[in-house]
Amino acid sequence: MYVNLGSRNITIDDTNFGSWCNVEGSGDEVPSDGGAWKEFYKKRNNGNWPRNCCVYGCREKATVGAHVRRLDGIQWSEEYIAPMCYRDNHHENDDPMILKPGTVLVPTK
Numbered sequence: 001m002y003v004n005l006g007s008r009n010i011t012i013d014d015t016n017f018g019s020w021c022n023v024e025g026s027g028d029e030v031p032s033d034g035g036a037w038k039e040f041y042k043k044r045n046n047g048n049w050p051r052n053c054c055v056y057g058c059r060e061k062a063t064v065g066a067h068v069r070r071l072d073g074i075q076w077s078e079e080y081i082a083p084m085c086y087r088d089n090h091h092e093n094d095d096p097m098i099l100k101p102g103t104v105l106v107p108t109k
């Protein structure tokens with residue numbers, strides 16, 4: 001059961017920076033427009049792609065559009081694309097991750 005947060009871009013701030021995690025996903029899933037998830041993200045974010053990974057404390061370059069969800073109470077939100085480095089885009093566990101304030105997340109749908 002998922003929480004629909006409105007299918008709009010979300011900007012991480014001090015109310016929602018915690019409790020996100022990678023979701024498996026969607027490595028082989030293709031965006032509806034056929035491009036890579038990074039390109040998908042840029043199209044939905046005015047062409048912008050941040051320089052650095054969105055995980056708090058990470059200084060690596062953002063290289064991949066990772067799938068994330070937010071745990072909201074007992075429910076997961078819909079999926080979002082988050083700019084991450086390869087190292088942090090690990091979906092073999094679902095440990096909560098803290099995202100940097102100011103990060104923009106783009107819904108996959």
Ligand SMILES: [Zn+2]
Nearest residue numbers: 053058085088
């Ligand atoms: Zn990182």
